[in-house]
Amino acid sequence: MTQTSANIRPSDTLDPETLVNGLARAARAAQRQLAAMPSADRAAALHRAAEALRAATPAVLAANAEDVAAGEARGLSGAMLDRLRLDETRLAGIADAVAAVADLPDPVGQVIDSTTPANGLRLSRVRVPIGTIGIIYESRPNVTADAAALCVRAGNAALLRGGSEAVHSNRAIHAALVEGLVQGGVPADAVQLLPTQDRAAVGAMLTAAGLIDMIVPRGGKSLVARVQADARVPVLAHLDGINHTYIHAAADPAMAEGIALNAKLRRTGICGAMETLLIDAAFPKTSELIAALIDKGCEVRGDKRIAALDSRVIPASANDWDTEYLDAILSVAMVDDLDAALAHIARHSSAHTDAIVTADDAAAERFLTEVDSAIVMHNASSQFADGGEFGLGAEIGIATGRLHARGPVALEGLTTYKWQVRGTGQTRP
Missing domain, CATH: 3.40.605.10 (Aldehyde Dehydrogenase; Chain A, domain 1)
Structure with a gap:
């Protein structure tokens, strides 16, 4: 029976x-x-x-x-x-x-x-x-x-x-x-x-x-x-939510700061939280952005160029670029250009959600086309990676x-x- x-x-x-x-x-x-x-x-x-x-x-x-x-x-x-x-x-x-x-x-x-x-x-x-x-x-x-x-x-x-x-x-x-x-x-x-x-x-x-x-x-x-x-x-x-936000050289500084703070700190324990921030070497307000994150209670683990900007930055290890912290911890790297950002994301992304902040529409379209993740964003916080926010109602998960x-x-x-x-x-x- x-x-x-x-x-x-x-x-x-x-x-x-x-x-x-x-x-x-x-x-x-x-x-x-x-x-x-x-x-x-x-x-x-x-x-x-x-x-x-x-x-x-x-x-x-x-x-x-x-x-x-x-x-x-x-x-x-x-x-x-x-x-x-x-x-x-x-x-x-x-x-x-x-x-x-x-x-x-x-x-x-x-x-x-x-x-x-x-x-x-x-x-x-x-x-x-x-x-x-x-x-x-x-x-x-x-x-x-x-x-x-x-x-x-x-x-x-x-x-x-x-x-x-x-x-x-x-x-x-x-x-x-x-x-x-x-x-x-x-x-x-x-x-x-x-x-x-x-x-x-x-x-x-x-x-x-x-x-x-x-x-x-x-x-x-x-x-x-x-x-x-x-x-x-x-x-x-889906595996880890190792989500990147790339601040392009043509990003509006105020928008970049608002998106970065929200993407990392709104809720650190969700799979849509940003875990790695990539900042273009030509972005004019990098020091201010790093300071804003640290001042809000975020631990920043940076590469050599980022660590040189603020004594409060902790040197990043090789494992940091592949870590989903789910906490107020962020790995930050400075990249030379869009090509370098795309290469970093291709190497370390978990194909969950990756975003670019820029006023350059051509750069944005290239990013949206070439990043092979389930969700790719332009000028928006990765915390929007959610079925409810997409108008789908509740979600059973995010497939990568x-x-x-x-x-x-x-x-x-x-x-x-x-x-x-x-x-x-x-x-x-």
Whole structure:
């Protein structure tokens, strides 16, 4: 007899493979029901889920306080604690994001293109759900809600495995969401949270080919590297957010300072934060820019030319150019020109988000064309690298690979397509 999520409890002694396979089978059955629901019904169910999450605010915040206290006792970094911590405003934002996803246009059923070749067949490519999506994530309890909402809106089942540092927050958010979804007619097994923190359960998810259709990892470098190395299921992933901002010789000094400060210091713990600042040797206000960063509390690690400008600059090591700090630390290099900036980015970027600040449109267009990152910006802070800011609603992650989806992955990135062929009795000669 197949064991489903309805009768699995955290105290069960199932081995991880049996546990994950049972949950995945239940998810696949629920996904078929979910995909058959009218789009308006899925949207209405998500609105119910958002309301249930708002109603559960006291319970979720109490659970989160328990996680934060445990994280502080364990010595989690400031960036990790910032990702973990919820308050009424952040939780309201999470609920609002669920409701916003409900109101997004449904990609399922969209006709991508159609044609009628000489044989008279009418061929159409139509968007359909991917199926069952496993999301493995660390620290951020908002991912529980974002991933669930995006998957449900696009007709996918979600199998969630959050990190141990947010275990109580994740369970409280998941419980509220499922309560609302079920009230809206969505099968409970369409959104499941693994009831164990056993690391072997991650391995079981990664090898559940045929039961899980895609894995999305969201976390640190070690997690993503493990997923990519061990997965037998397609992976949609991003590695480090080693994001660059290049201050071109023709940059407006005030704009350059505003963008640099925001890109680094607005929120240091998010993947869109700038980690390396490149400054053109011909930019006239380099000393002032470095001083402004340091005065705002940013530790600057610079190359020899940058270190010579301010005694507070710490000499950069070779590793600094390949480090995602997720903290108020910034590596800064002076480059001779646009070619040198492009070469540095090609060598050190993680292909997440890279930006240029300049009033020279030709230089900007060359940068936008030649930098091979998922997101490339002109005169804007890298902190805009976010699905919500792109008008996509919540995002399930930012993909830095080249296949299937790239950049902020929202509803469209959670669909695939199938061919529909309509004939009038044709047979192939």
